[in-house]
Amino acid sequence: MGQMHFHVPDAAAGFFHASRWEDAYLCGMEGVPWQTRNVFHPTEASGVAAVDAARDLPAGFRSSASAGGRLTLTRGVDTSAKLLITSPIDRIGFRVLSTCSLRCIDAPHNLVVELARGSCHRVRAQADIWQRGGLSLSDRFDELLATGTERFLDALQPRQKHGVDAHGTGRALADCEAEIQSTRAGIEAISLLEQAAAELSKLFAAQSMAFRRTREPRLSTMMAAGVLPSDVTISRHRTSTRASPGRRDPSAAASSAAANVAANASPGLDDGPETIFSEISQAFNAVAVRISWGEIENASGTPDFASANRILDQCASTGMRVIGGPVIDHRAGMLPDWLALMDNHFDQLMSAMTKFVEATVNEFRGRVHLWNAASGLNVCGPLGLDDEQVMRFSIGVLQTIRRCDPQTPVVMSIDQPCGEYLARHADGISPIHFADALLRSGLGLAGIGLNFRFGYEQGDTQPRTALEFAQLIDRWGTLSAPLLVQLSIPAAPGLDPGARIKTAPVSLAPEMNGQAAAWARQQYDFARPLIETLLAKQIVHAVVWDGASDQLPHVMPHTGVIDSMGAPRPLHAYLAGLRDELLM
Known part of the structure; x- marks a missing residue:
């Protein structure tokens, strides 16, 4: 049994208690989490330093907790590990921070200093790798990196102010002042370095995209909107016009798309589905139709393909490519209810x-361009399968699709690709090892799907910065298989009665106040x-936005680029600009 301890100074209490430390976990070099039990032991202190330091945090990040203490994470091994914890970052929001690899020792590590060290190492190392590959850095990045590194060094060696009071406690006062200075410098360093990481990611995406477009003026990447089978039709009407390659600035394209959307937006529920899908077709060049078991076969042995057929017919008439599936969605609420009768069979x-x-693939063979x-x-x-049964079930699905439709590519999708579920319980398979086993099965798997759901109470991936997200995609790229990436991010608070999955959105930024x-x-x-x-990565062949419109049946709460009243959200105009400027 191994334990790793982290000291939380009183001056960092506001920062720590605003963090989601209950969901923190330890992982090794491969990024696979260990099952972890987290316990925080507060110190019996006045907390004056903590309250004073909390004033430096944004209002949305402040906490009433005023005392520091010790965070202890317990796991089954005592090897070195990295800590990952979702914390507030000034000017950015809640994001995962990670330490460097630390030894498992009895003495506690300083939490803020080690998180600052991790941010410093991560951004400096990635900048060096990309710069060696030809990336040009900006003055803003250099300034943020230099200032952030300087503040990190201040956190390591704070400038102590010595003094002696009437009781001769000068050394204690100096130590207390030094800890406060170190903590403040560490929190400031994290903010600056993470801003530098955001700038670095922006530079990489822009320059990689520019290089990619020299060879591929219009990207073949599929940008798909996820829809459920229902009585809807896709209109052929497109209000935006296709721009010639290289003639328009992407921001101008987005502004033009936004103007078109505003002119043609449906103001409320009285407008028909044709108007809704006309707006969807402005932002996407493909549709991910959820031809799923739970949607198609409500009664055993009697699948109903009528709604899915109507959607696929409309996709064919508009020339939009189709991703079919996931045929099996292994989540509560997404499988047929009658499967409960097969418990332990x-x-x-x-x-x-x-x-x-078999029935599904035979029904839609030739009209689906990619099977999920x-x-x-x-x-x-909900099926309660053990590891062996999971592999047999997965291989059975793949074999059946390949037998019925040997021509169409097939991918298998992974939920929570960072593996956070492994930190909470032992049941489950390491995501990257599971994908590797499927690719080695010899069944002709064409690629791997990665499902990222950010900002939900259950089944979500902890929010990553763009830099760490890029590093994660590169890690999955080591499997040398094309990737399909699905994104789900809420755009409204509260429960969503129209969503299949009943989970509450969680804010990714402070001071949301339900607006x-x-x-x-x-x-x-x-x-x-x-x-x-994602668009800058050639290994990513498809991006799926899981939720086209909140007016239509959908899976995750409040994910639509069109809200429940039919008004396009800001993301719609941005995607419409990409569709018009970059995509085939």
């Missing part, structure tokens, strides 16, 4: 799955750098 489950997949076979089988789900406009802007601000990073 794995052979019957396999037989029912095979019949459904299954998603979420790496996570413990719909602020949440919609948060969705745009968080998604934009991630999408730009």
